[in-house]
Amino acid sequence: MVHAPGVLEHLAQGNDASRPRIEMGFAVSTVFGLVPFLAGCALVGVICLALKFHQRHYF
Template structure:
């Protein structure tokens, strides 16, 4: 058989450090500020959509004049907009939990 020897390791092996990195506090604070900004911007957008009359209907339909004008109430937009989104998120969460438990118990 042929012996193949490499001068460098193909998969480098590093020692795992158990101490905290010096810059982790600043990066955690920056990440927390970014997440808070995203939540703030999202809440402002949702507040705008809920409190401004006709904004959601205008966003839901295009500017094409050949299509009929649609009047959509808040309950209809909630049922056909938010509920499928939350159901999809719940489905993805269930799938990810199942994969996590499967990976944890079988490997």
């Protein structure tokens, strides 16, 4: 979590030196890194619960 700003900056820039350097703050990194990760985890959890509920009531 602490290294998230540096990782996202690295991914956004790539290896092209002709582009301007991008520097992201902690809040921007949190919004674009942590929030989608947590949303994905929540979606997988809901799908797992739905499958478990479906199997319990139909078998």
